[in-house]
Amino acid sequence: MNECSFILIAPFRRLWRSVISTRGKTNGSKYQLILEAAIKVFARRGFYQTTISQIAREAGVADGTIYLYFKNKDDILVQFFTYKTRQVFSGFREELNRGVNAVEKLRNLIRRHLEEFQRDRDMALVYHAVTRQQDRLVKKEIKEISKMYLDIVAEIVEQGQAEGVMRKDLYMSLVKRYILGAVDEIINTWLHSGGKYDLVSMADPLIDLFIRGIGNTDEIEKNISEAAPPPSDNTDKS
Amino acid sequence: MNECSFILIAPFRRLWRSVISTRGKTNGSKYQLILEAAIKVFARRGFYQTTISQIAREAGVADGTIYLYFKNKDDILVQFFTYKTRQVFSGFREELNRGVNAVEKLRNLIRRHLEEFQRDRDMALVYHAVTRQQDRLVKKEIKEISKMYLDIVAEIVEQGQAEGVMRKDLYMSLVKRYILGAVDEIINTWLHSGGKYDLVSMADPLIDLFIRGIGNTDEIEKNISEAAPPPSDNTDKS
Amino acid sequence: MNECSFILIAPFRRLWRSVISTRGKTNGSKYQLILEAAIKVFARRGFYQTTISQIAREAGVADGTIYLYFKNKDDILVQFFTYKTRQVFSGFREELNRGVNAVEKLRNLIRRHLEEFQRDRDMALVYHAVTRQQDRLVKKEIKEISKMYLDIVAEIVEQGQAEGVMRKDLYMSLVKRYILGAVDEIINTWLHSGGKYDLVSMADPLIDLFIRGIGNTDEIEKNISEAAPPPSDNTDKS
Amino acid sequence: MNECSFILIAPFRRLWRSVISTRGKTNGSKYQLILEAAIKVFARRGFYQTTISQIAREAGVADGTIYLYFKNKDDILVQFFTYKTRQVFSGFREELNRGVNAVEKLRNLIRRHLEEFQRDRDMALVYHAVTRQQDRLVKKEIKEISKMYLDIVAEIVEQGQAEGVMRKDLYMSLVKRYILGAVDEIINTWLHSGGKYDLVSMADPLIDLFIRGIGNTDEIEKNISEAAPPPSDNTDKS
DNA sequence: AATGAATGAGCGTTCATTCAT
DNA sequence: GATGAATGAACGCTCATTCAT
Numbered sequence: 001m002n003e004c005s006f007i008l009i010a011p012f013r014r015l016w017r018s019v020i021s022t023r024g025k026t027n028g029s030k031y032q033l034i035l036e037a038a039i040k041v042f043a044r045r046g047f048y049q050t051t052i053s054q055i056a057r058e059a060g061v062a063d064g065t066i067y068l069y070f071k072n073k074d075d076i077l078v079q080f081f082t083y084k085t086r087q088v089f090s091g092f093r094e095e096l097n098r099g100v101n102a103v104e105k106l107r108n109l110i111r112r113h114l115e116e117f118q119r120d121r122d123m124a125l126v127y128h129a130v131t132r133q134q135d136r137l138v139k140k141e142i143k144e145i146s147k148m149y150l151d152i153v154a155e156i157v158e159q160g161q162a163e164g165v166m167r168k169d170l171y172m173s174l175v176k177r178y179i180l181g182a183v184d185e186i187i188n189t190w191l192h193s194g195g196k197y198d199l200v201s202m203a204d205p206l207i208d209l210f211i212r213g214i215g216n217t218d219e220i221e222k223n224i225s226e227a228a229p230p231p232s233d234n235t236d237k238s
Numbered sequence: 239m240n241e242c243s244f245i246l247i248a249p250f251r252r253l254w255r256s257v258i259s260t261r262g263k264t265n266g267s268k269y270q271l272i273l274e275a276a277i278k279v280f281a282r283r284g285f286y287q288t289t290i291s292q293i294a295r296e297a298g299v300a301d302g303t304i305y306l307y308f309k310n311k312d313d314i315l316v317q318f319f320t321y322k323t324r325q326v327f328s329g330f331r332e333e334l335n336r337g338v339n340a341v342e343k344l345r346n347l348i349r350r351h352l353e354e355f356q357r358d359r360d361m362a363l364v365y366h367a368v369t370r371q372q373d374r375l376v377k378k379e380i381k382e383i384s385k386m387y388l389d390i391v392a393e394i395v396e397q398g399q400a401e402g403v404m405r406k407d408l409y410m411s412l413v414k415r416y417i418l419g420a421v422d423e424i425i426n427t428w429l430h431s432g433g434k435y436d437l438v439s440m441a442d443p444l445i446d447l448f449i450r451g452i453g454n455t456d457e458i459e460k461n462i463s464e465a466a467p468p469p470s471d472n473t474d475k476s
Numbered sequence: 477m478n479e480c481s482f483i484l485i486a487p488f489r490r491l492w493r494s495v496i497s498t499r500g501k502t503n504g505s506k507y508q509l510i511l512e513a514a515i516k517v518f519a520r521r522g523f524y525q526t527t528i529s530q531i532a533r534e535a536g537v538a539d540g541t542i543y544l545y546f547k548n549k550d551d552i553l554v555q556f557f558t559y560k561t562r563q564v565f566s567g568f569r570e571e572l573n574r575g576v577n578a579v580e581k582l583r584n585l586i587r588r589h590l591e592e593f594q595r596d597r598d599m600a601l602v603y604h605a606v607t608r609q610q611d612r613l614v615k616k617e618i619k620e621i622s623k624m625y626l627d628i629v630a631e632i633v634e635q636g637q638a639e640g641v642m643r644k645d646l647y648m649s650l651v652k653r654y655i656l657g658a659v660d661e662i663i664n665t666w667l668h669s670g671g672k673y674d675l676v677s678m679a680d681p682l683i684d685l686f687i688r689g690i691g692n693t694d695e696i697e698k699n700i701s702e703a704a705p706p707p708s709d710n711t712d713k714s
Numbered sequence: 715m716n717e718c719s720f721i722l723i724a725p726f727r728r729l730w731r732s733v734i735s736t737r738g739k740t741n742g743s744k745y746q747l748i749l750e751a752a753i754k755v756f757a758r759r760g761f762y763q764t765t766i767s768q769i770a771r772e773a774g775v776a777d778g779t780i781y782l783y784f785k786n787k788d789d790i791l792v793q794f795f796t797y798k799t800r801q802v803f804s805g806f807r808e809e810l811n812r813g814v815n816a817v818e819k820l821r822n823l824i825r826r827h828l829e830e831f832q833r834d835r836d837m838a839l840v841y842h843a844v845t846r847q848q849d850r851l852v853k854k855e856i857k858e859i860s861k862m863y864l865d866i867v868a869e870i871v872e873q874g875q876a877e878g879v880m881r882k883d884l885y886m887s888l889v890k891r892y893i894l895g896a897v898d899e900i901i902n903t904w905l906h907s908g909g910k911y912d913l914v915s916m917a918d919p920l921i922d923l924f925i926r927g928i929g930n931t932d933e934i935e936k937n938i939s940e941a942a943p944p945p946s947d948n949t950d951k952s
Numbered sequence: 953a954a955t956g957a958a959t960g961a962g963c964g965t966t967c968a969t970t971c972a973t
Numbered sequence: 974g975a976t977g978a979a980t981g982a983a984c985g986c987t988c989a990t991t992c993a994t
Contacts, residue, residue: 030957046373048286052985062959067986125372132370132426134363135284157452167454171443174424178447181423182416188370189415205409209416213451214395216405268974290968300976302970311968506978522849524762528964538980540966549964601848608846608902610839611760633928642928647919650900654923657899658892664846665891681885685892689927690871692881744953765988776955778991787989 031069034059035084036122038076043122046129047077074137077130081141085127088116089145092152102160103211109152110183111203117187118199125191128184150176166211179210269307272297273322276314281360284367285315312375315368319379323365326354327383330390340398341449347390348421349441355425356437363429366422388414404449417448507545510535511560512598514552519601523553550613553606557617561603564592565621568628578636579687585628586659587679593663594675601667604660626652642687655686745783748773749798752790757836760843761791788851791844795855799841802830803859806866816874817925823866824897825917831901832913839905842898864890880925893924 037059041050052073056063070076095112099105117124131142153176160166186206190199275297279288290311294301308314333350337343355362369380391414398404424444428437513535517526528549532539546552571588575581593600607618629652636642662682666675751773755764766787770777784790809826813819831838845856867890874880900920904913 043372046286046371048284049373051983063985064960064987065958068957073985128370129372132367133284134281134367135287160452165454166452167450170447170452174440174443175447175452177423177427178420178444181421181426182419185415185419185422186412188419202412205412206416209408209413209451211451211453212405212455213447213449213453214398214404214408214413215449215451216403217450217455289966294977301968302976302978303974305969306974519848522762522847524760525849527962539964540981541979543965544978604846605848608843609760610757610843611763636928641930643926643930646923646928650916650919651923651928653899653903654896654920657896657902659895661891661895661898662888664895678888681888682892685884685889685927687927687929688881688931689923689925689929690874690880690884690889691925691927692879693926693931766990767988770956777989778955778957779953781990782953 034066034069035079039080039122039126043125077137081138086145089148102156102163103165105156107207111200113183114199114203121195124187128188149180153179272304272307273317277318277360277364281363316376319376324383327386340394340401341403343394345445349438351421352437352441359433366426387418391417510542510545511555515556515598515602519598553613557614562621565624578632578639578641581632583683587676589659590675590679597671600663604664625656629655748780748783749793753794753836753840757839792852795852800859803862816870816877817879819870821921825914827897828913828917835909838901842902863894867893
């Protein structure tokens with residue numbers, strides 16, 4: 001999916017020439033303006049607490065203008081997920097090409113993850129809130145994005161196993177969530193701290209935990225239970 | 239579960255005599271009835287999508303009756319967090335007394351965590367959704383609960399370090415989130431899968447990951463970065 | 477269809493006891509209050525020009541109250557047609573039992589028609605306006621009511637033919653409309669005159685026209701074309 | 715159809731020179747284009763349910779363009795009545811010159827009426843709906859048009875009385891409505907049937923009803939329809 | 953002249969909350 | 974205590990109209 005395909009769909013009442021002249025996702029387009037304003041307000045107040053008027057005010061447009069670019073309020077969130085968020089997560093895949101070995105790739109992935117979420121705190125806040133809601137106006141999109149991420153992690157771990165640097169007795173569907181969950185929580189903590197410290201610096205110590213765990217390998221590991229045999233892989237349901 | 243402790247806090251609009259005379263069942267149970275009905279509906283539809291009428295219908299009472307036990311809609315959520323959720327998390331502390339060593343204690347904690355959330359899926363759904371929302375009607379409560387949990391983990395890890403079974407070069411505030419985050423994500427996956435498989439069985443393999451990580455310790459660890467020295471612990475802001 | 481069946485459906489959030497105590501269609505029930513207020517405003521401004529607020533103000537209730545008794549704005553109109561109007565038209569059927577011969581029955585029907593519409597001018601205005609609109613929120617209801625009326629006329633005319641006082645070479649589906657149309661236009665003229673004169677007094681001269689036509693029977697009717705043979709009866713479609 | 719007569723009245727916002735220079739086609743037709751598009755949409759959806767955008771789309775022009783030719787949405791309806799409808803009704807007057815006697819003239823009038831409304835079903839639908847609405851943006855126009863029609867009928871009937879073929883004891887203002895109403899209802903039935911059958915063929919049987927009524931004037935005669943020589947066929951379909 | 957993006961007043965509808973019974 | 978009818982502020986959304994291009 002390229003950026004263009006999205007831009008062409010969005011401002012559905014505008015002529016092609018104006019679309020073309022504003023195709024950059026950065027700004028200039030009123031579609032972008034509104035979308036970013038919306039995310040900003042969603043981040044501050046939550047989706048359901050946000051009114052169209054607040055978004056319009058934030059974007060500096062009239063209420064009605066929003067409906068020239070979005071079908072309704074829900075659609076703003078959907079657009080956010082199908083465009084902005086998906087793009088960020090798609091970008092994570094690039095990290096597979098950057099490291100030479102699995103550990104480097106994992107580190108790059110996580111660093112990139114933290115970088116992107118630090119760069120766009122509003123996106124991060126909305127993403128975090130919406131993905132844990134039940135109603136899921138964006139169920140499909142979240143599922144897809146989530147799968148995208150977990151697949152990348154799985155690929156990296158499999159490579160690590162092939163390289164011999166990662167254990168072979170891993171319950172993969174658990175590992176994926178173990179990593180995603182920890183990163184997610186680090187981000188969550190940062191978000192609710194007000195984003196005051198550097199998030200990216202957490203990447204290296206976190207990778208260290210992922211690889212080595214918290215156990216002391218010098219010690220005889222008498223207390224550590226053997227890895228339970230992976231049950232049937234039914235954690236992939238969502 | 240000590241009903242009294244909650245009764246004394248919650249229905250501040252009721253006269254004491256009626257509280258005392260009815261704590262066993264008749265009226266005390268109506269507070270409970272409504273609270274549980276509310277959580278059930280919140281779990282299904284989300285807090286903001288739930289109407290007072292829906293709660294009343296679920297509880298089998300009139301709309302107005304809810305206002306005899308709760309100040310307003312928000313208060314229901316607050317009560318849920320100050321009573322029900324806090325109680326669950328307080329219970330986790332018991333696990334500190336049950337294992338003989340740190341690893342056992344950690345396993346007990348996580349198993350208990352998964353057990354409780356599996357036992358009460360509605361609570362889990364509401365807890366998960368609300369803790370990631372921005373508005374945070376229950377900011378204070380969530381912070382407190384979260385701290386409670388993180389403190390328990392910290393105590394366990396510190397004990398593990400004293401026992402020599404856990405690494406001493408751990409960035410503690412990160413470790414706490416690393417563990418909480420992974421457990422959280424496992425639960426989240428389970429929740430969105432529809433709760434169809436056994437959550438508690440995830441405990442052991444997860445503990446294994448926490449302790450040993452995903453790295454192959456037999457291998458020369460040339461690729462693993464040295465643990466970055468923990469920066470000043472500023473992730474504890476919230 | 478009796479009156480009760482309608483009353484029982486309408487105020488759907490009220491308990492039976494209150495329904496029973498207000499079952500009279502006259503007033504007392506808030507449902508009636510609102511319905512009559514609505515018709516009054518519809519009559520004055522037209523359906524689409526009428527706002528819920530105007531109806532509420534006319535009825536002396538809050539806007540929201542209307543939605544306790546009606547599903548939405550359209551439903552008010554539907555209720556008006558399924559209840560009030562249908563009742564009036566059902567009443568016309570009684571006239572079949574009152575006259576001894578066909579001409580008397582026709583006169584009674586038309587007199588009753590004019591009486592009812594004169595008695596409730598608001599009903600008449602709304603009925604006249606809505607039955608000629610395209611959108612037809614109440615397509616089904618209008619069709620049914622209209623058929624009810626046309627059938628009564630047909631019965632009367634058939635009786636008249638049996639009695640020998642009415643021509644046998646009548647194109648029945650045309651006759652029905654000929655009569656209904658003329659009565660309708662008389663009412664329409666009265667409505668737009670402001671309802672200043674007595675409508676019922678039009679009944680007798682109108683009946684005379686129906687029966688005798690405008691032609692002078694003393695004259696040799698050389699100019700009158702023979703009745704065209706009735707085409708296939710496809711005017712009954714609506 | 716004299717286009718000029720309407721051009722001079724209607725587009726009061728256009729400069730005279732452009733009117734003169736373009737009366738043939740280019741600009742004059744855009745006014746027409748929009749007006750016809752509007753009537754088409756009004757016919758389908760009703761006036762208040764129609765948006766300017768829908769009219770613009772139907773006409774193939776921009777929304778704003780409509781305001782170059784019409785003051786506002788209401789004005790489109792006003793123009794329709796002051797131009798198009800009035801023109802049709804004015805045309806009815808021609809029929810006074812075509813028949814040799816009153817009955818012929820009446821038949822010609824009614825046939826013409828049915829022809830015109832059958833020819834332009836959209837006009838018929840809008841005319842029928844609007845004339846029964848209360849708001850009456852076009853009160854004055856409707857009254858004028860209506861009077862025009864009723865006057866024609868009155869003249870014909872008076873002639874018929876002078877000729878001795880029509881009764882002298884007629885309540886004229888009633889007779890006029892009696893005829894208009896019946897024709898109107900015949901058209902209304904046709905409109906709501908979807909316009910599937912031939913409307914004009916209703917003219918002769920209807921005239922027969924107007925003249926002779928439904929009564930059996932010669933009780934002795936069983937078969938009324940003796941063959942009178944048909945008048946010269948001047949009702950050519952043109 | 954023609955456009956169509958932009959506007960914002962106004963509408964139908966919802967729902968948390970109140971209060972008379 | 975318990976009820977649920979009543980309230981009315983507030984929201985999402987529409988659409989006639991304007992105006993810069």
